[in-house]
Amino acid sequence: MGRMKILKSGGMTSIQDSGRKGKAYFAIPRxxxxxxxxxxxxxxxxxxxxxxxxxxxxLVAPTILFESKTRIALTGADFNWTINGxxxxxxxxxQINEGDVLSGKxxxxxxxxxxIVDGEIEAQINHGSKSTYKEGSLGGxxxxxxxxxxxxxxxxxxxxxxxxxxxxxxxxxNFLTREAQEQLLNSDFQITTDSNRMGARLNGPGLKLIxxxxxxxxxxxxxxxQLPSSGQPIVVLQDGQTTGGYPRIAYIRTRDLDKFNQIGxxxxxxxxxxx
Amino acid sequence: MEKKKTADLEVINYNNDFLILKGLPSPExxxxxxxxxxxxxxxVDDVISSEAEVLVKVNASFQNSDIQKLRNLEVNLNHTLxxxxxxxxxxxxxxxDVVEKSLGKSKNDIIDMITKTPxxxxxxxxxxxxxxxxGLPKAFHVQRKAIPVSRVESGTIAIGGKYIGLYxxxxxxxxxxxxxxxxxxxxxxxxxxxxxxxxxxxxxxNISSEEFDVIxxxxxSLLEYNTGDxx
Numbered sequence: 001m002g003r004m005k006i007l008k009s010g011g012m013t014s015i016q017d018s019g020r021k022g023k024a025y026f027a028i029p030r031x032x033x034x035x036x037x038x039x040x041x042x043x044x045x046x047x048x049x050x051x052x053x054x055x056x057x058x059l060v061a062p063t064i065l066f067e068s069k070t071r072i073a074l075t076g077a078d079f080n081w082t083i084n085g086x087x088x089x090x091x092x093x094x095q096i097n098e099g100d101v102l103s104g105k106x107x108x109x110x111x112x113x114x115x116i117v118d119g120e121i122e123a124q125i126n127h128g129s130k131s132t133y134k135e136g137s138l139g140g141x142x143x144x145x146x147x148x149x150x151x152x153x154x155x156x157x158x159x160x161x162x163x164x165x166x167x168x169x170x171x172x173x174n175f176l177t178r179e180a181q182e183q184l185l186n187s188d189f190q191i192t193t194d195s196n197r198m199g200a201r202l203n204g205p206g207l208k209l210i211x212x213x214x215x216x217x218x219x220x221x222x223x224x225x226q227l228p229s230s231g232q233p234i235v236v237l238q239d240g241q242t243t244g245g246y247p248r249i250a251y252i253r254t255r256d257l258d259k260f261n262q263i264g265x266x267x268x269x270x271x272x273x274x275x
Numbered sequence: 276m277e278k279k280k281t282a283d284l285e286v287i288n289y290n291n292d293f294l295i296l297k298g299l300p301s302p303e304x305x306x307x308x309x310x311x312x313x314x315x316x317x318x319v320d321d322v323i324s325s326e327a328e329v330l331v332k333v334n335a336s337f338q339n340s341d342i343q344k345l346r347n348l349e350v351n352l353n354h355t356l357x358x359x360x361x362x363x364x365x366x367x368x369x370x371x372d373v374v375e376k377s378l379g380k381s382k383n384d385i386i387d388m389i390t391k392t393p394x395x396x397x398x399x400x401x402x403x404x405x406x407x408x409x410g411l412p413k414a415f416h417v418q419r420k421a422i423p424v425s426r427v428e429s430g431t432i433a434i435g436g437k438y439i440g441l442y443x444x445x446x447x448x449x450x451x452x453x454x455x456x457x458x459x460x461x462x463x464x465x466x467x468x469x470x471x472x473x474x475x476x477x478x479x480x481n482i483s484s485e486e487f488d489v490i491x492x493x494x495x496s497l498l499e500y501n502t503g504d505x506x
Contacts, residue, residue, distance in 0.1 A: 168289070168290055168292070170289075171287075171289070171295060194425055196447075198446065198447060199447065212418060213418060213419055213436060214327075214436075215327070215436070215437070216325065216326045216327045216397075216436070216437065216438075217325055217326070217398070217400065217401070217407060217436070217438065218325050218327060218328055218330075219295075219323035219324070219325050219328065219329070219330030219400070220323075220330075221293070221321065221323065221330070221332055228419065228420070228421055228422060228423060228449060229418070229419075229421040230421040230422045232422070234423070241400070241401040241402050241405075241446070242323050242400050242401060242402075243323065243325050243398065243400030243401050243407075244401065244449075245419055245435060245436050245449070246419065246449070251289075251292070253292060
């Protein structure tokens, strides 16, 4: 879990997410970030789900003490942000150490800024959203703007190991021997140089199959991991085929494929079973 | 027009990432895939049809109750079938040695079987213009390559598993090359970029490398060759 403490509240600093959708029927305002695009930009930079919360400040920057190591992104208006007095850039990932203090000045070029931390901020959920609606006491920390001495916590949800890729069991997972199932999840693999936009050929321990191939060709899509009888998997990529006859032992979700496609050639990585 | 309900579809949900549909005979399954594609459901990102199963890639708006919509489809089994002759030069095949050895049959016997068998388009897939043909007798089935080669030339006729396949684009491939046709089945201008359709009948005609060159240098298409519209 991560923690930060508000030292100075800044302007209307509050927890906001993508808002309360479809509740106007009950006269409940939408709420949510005033500049959704800037909030989403921060979430994309940190590889977070795009409907999660961040802190929004207006006109005046808050001062925040980080009590945990994390990574943050600052988006929206330019508040001349600093960490421990040293300038930091907008729209990039910033490493934060325990004890670092984030502060800034008044908004320039724009009005509202966003502080996105690497995790899911914990806040009151009302009508499916954590967005602070002060007048209605919904969302946020007891429905209020943040004030000095408030502590905001978050659940770390990303594994930031560039060398670990989440996979899920494919339709032919059971074609693998028990030993090969273990090997797929506990061995180093490398993407070989004879890979292209159609597929990534992997090099790892030779995985053994109980059934060598399918009786007919079956559908595949970018992210599917096929296993030819050589025992070396192939990951179907963006220009990949739509059907194939090799067993589909596992798959990488579309969102995790971005990370996979940035792994350097011949650089060792591992697969872990996602939830 | 023959209509069929899809109520018997078996649906397996993979973590709300994709669904695999099966449990119907191939023609009905293919018609169901077409039906789902035509519906343009908001929760569907892609529909991939194959002989044994249909894969439906779903997005974040998918809910389990949507599965019922797929089972309530009324699909159309009516389909006009085409019949094609596909000329193939077997001297352009590059994997004859392996195929002869693994089947224990001579090149001539294999060509004889291929040119006498009426094939049927089992499915379209893999890459645009690629055709899977059914009809290969069991004694001629071969296991796919353990390591797919990096490049198979366009027009290659190859054997893989129980299928004869036609590569319309150059690509990596795990099947054994037996020859090449001078025609492309890839029609990039069309929304459905294949001249051949599901269940069309295909007979393979043995041509020499001279005939291959003559056809290659002419500008006729596979359709024109088959309708005799090439003078």
